[in-house]
Each structure stands twice: as C-alpha cells, then as structure tokens.
Amino acid sequence: xxxxxxxxxxxxxxxxxxxxxxxxxxxxxxxxxxxxxxxxxxxxxxxxxxxxxxxxxxxxxxxxxxxxxxxxxxxxxxxxxxxxxxxxxxxxxxxxxxxxxxxxxxxxxxxx
Amino acid sequence: xxxxxxxxxxxxxxxxxxxxxxxxxxxxxxxxxxxxxxxxxxxxxxxxxxxxxxxxxxxxxxxxxxxxxxxxxxxxxxxxxxxxxxxxxxxxxxxxxxxxxxxxxxxxxxxxxxx
Numbered sequence: 001x002x003x004x005x006x007x008x009x010x011x012x013x014x015x016x017x018x019x020x021x022x023x024x025x026x027x028x029x030x031x032x033x034x035x036x037x038x039x040x041x042x043x044x045x046x047x048x049x050x051x052x053x054x055x056x057x058x059x060x061x062x063x064x065x066x067x068x069x070x071x072x073x074x075x076x077x078x079x080x081x082x083x084x085x086x087x088x089x090x091x092x093x094x095x096x097x098x099x100x101x102x103x104x105x106x107x108x109x110x111x112x
Numbered sequence: 113x114x115x116x117x118x119x120x121x122x123x124x125x126x127x128x129x130x131x132x133x134x135x136x137x138x139x140x141x142x143x144x145x146x147x148x149x150x151x152x153x154x155x156x157x158x159x160x161x162x163x164x165x166x167x168x169x170x171x172x173x174x175x176x177x178x179x180x181x182x183x184x185x186x187x188x189x190x191x192x193x194x195x196x197x198x199x200x201x202x203x204x205x206x207x208x209x210x211x212x213x214x215x216x217x218x219x220x221x222x223x224x225x226x227x
Contacts, residue, residue, distance in 0.1 A: 042204075097168065
C-alpha cells in the first residue's frame, strides 16, 4: 500500500526548544492532517491543510502543505512537557474513493 | 456531544473466539472507518463506510467483517480471532470529503489481545 515517510521517528528535546518534523510521499495528496496521540488515547486532530503552499497555525503549532503536494511539515515552538506524545501525519488521496494514509509517527519527549 | 465512542475499551480473547467492537458517533458524519494500530506501523485501514448500509475494504481487511446498519454506528467483527489480530483498534468518522471540514475524528481505541 501507499506509504508516508515521517521523520524523525523519535526525538528528545529540552523544554523551550522548537521542534520540527515532516512527512514525505511519492504520491500527491489533496489534504494533509496532523494528529497528536497521547498514551492510551486516540489521535486528536491538530491542524488540517487543504491547499498546496498553505501555512496554518494553531497556537504554538504551525504546519505547511508543500508546494509539490507530496510533503508537509509541523513545527512546535517553545515546547513544554505536555507536548510529549506521538505525532502523526496523514495524507488524503483519491482513487475511486477518498482514503487517508498515515505516517508511522514521531515520538516526542520533552525534558524539563 | 460525545464525539466518537468505542466499546469495549479492553478485551482478551482466545484463538478462535469471536467478538464485535462497537463504534458510535454523534456528529452526523457520513463516513466511518476502522483502523488498527501496531507498534512502528502507524494506522492501517481495515474497512470503511461511506454511508448507512455501505461498507468497503481498506488496506488490511482479511479476518474482519463490518456492518453499518445505522448512520451513527459502525461495527467491526472478528469471526475467529487469531494472535496476529492483537492490536489497538481505532474507529474514526468524518463528513464526506466533498464537503468542508471533512477531517477524521478518532475514538479512544479498543485494546485487543488474542492469546
């Protein structure tokens, strides 16, 4: 099946640092979504991107839909301990019907 | 407004047993999905539904069946559980992608262990 390459797989950062993660694909996507998953919980939507080049913010989070429509990045500024969790990207494709493809996740650990 | 709910939260089955996972959403979403999440593999789509009475196969449908008799409910069945089906199962729902704000919203998950 289609794959999304998400990197890095995991990262340790100090509180207050900025964080950047990205997803790339060989396929074009119509929509990019970024989710955060806390342990034992379902993914929670952070940001949705609908147009190539779109840059959207949600508090300390900023995400961009790549111009080629094959990539997206998520930045977290001034990280805090509650940012810890797994961040997933998802791209929406259409091949007869709409489907979402998920990345394998970036595990973020914030050191106080 | 509860969003997406799943029952049960945890379950342990023996090989060969059957069970049904229930997903319910109160957002009037047309689309509903079942995913499984395994370590290092992200979320993989099992089955999905684009409306009441319709279902379709996803990426990993083998060993599972689904039904969507009511718009708000989506059931995932395992007829004869196997250890390879040990996983965390997530249900999600969304509006049709042809409408604005069609992001997927997830339930809290069901942790299934098959021994």
